[in-house]
Amino acid sequence: MIKRKGEIYSAVFFVVFSLVYFIIAFTITVHSRATNARLVPQLAGCLLFILSLINLRQSVVDRKLGGTAAVQEKALQKSNYRHVLLTLLFIALYIAGLSFLGFLISTVLFLCAQMLLLAPQDKRKPVHIIAVSLVCTGIIYYLFQYTFHVTLPSGLLG
Numbered sequence: 001m002i003k004r005k006g007e008i009y010s011a012v013f014f015v016v017f018s019l020v021y022f023i024i025a026f027t028i029t030v031h032s033r034a035t036n037a038r039l040v041p042q043l044a045g046c047l048l049f050i051l052s053l054i055n056l057r058q059s060v061v062d063r064k065l066g067g068t069a070a071v072q073e074k075a076l077q078k079s080n081y082r083h084v085l086l087t088l089l090f091i092a093l094y095i096a097g098l099s100f101l102g103f104l105i106s107t108v109l110f111l112c113a114q115m116l117l118l119a120p121q122d123k124r125k126p127v128h129i130i131a132v133s134l135v136c137t138g139i140i141y142y143l144f145q146y147t148f149h150v151t152l153p154s155g156l157l158g
Helices: 002-025 039-065 068-101 103-118 126-147
Strands: none
Touching: 002 039, 068 103, 103 126
């Protein structure tokens, strides 16, 4: 019971925090450009607000349902530690591979590894995983390279 109340309190905290963060983002001084320094903080504030509302709703629903979430949580706790450790390993390998392999190759490999790790056994479709990894990496590369004008590591391709 106390844990569920704590989840609700933390969700409310993040709703309020995201609103304050979003409002403060408007105080950032900008120069006349299509994309400016306010854009990313404002988007982050909006995304945090939306996710906090979803979290708050889920916490309230779990509290109303009673112990259903607690039983599921105990069953998943052991596998979550493994997922966390493997994710940290993947992040370390991704960072190490960025300079040698470059952004494109490293990001595709990282996304594929993460999706294979986190997807349920029956939903692991290699063609879909590779396609999503390639599309997401391409979109991110395009945004940073041509919209934000940020050069990403080229590695083997450069």
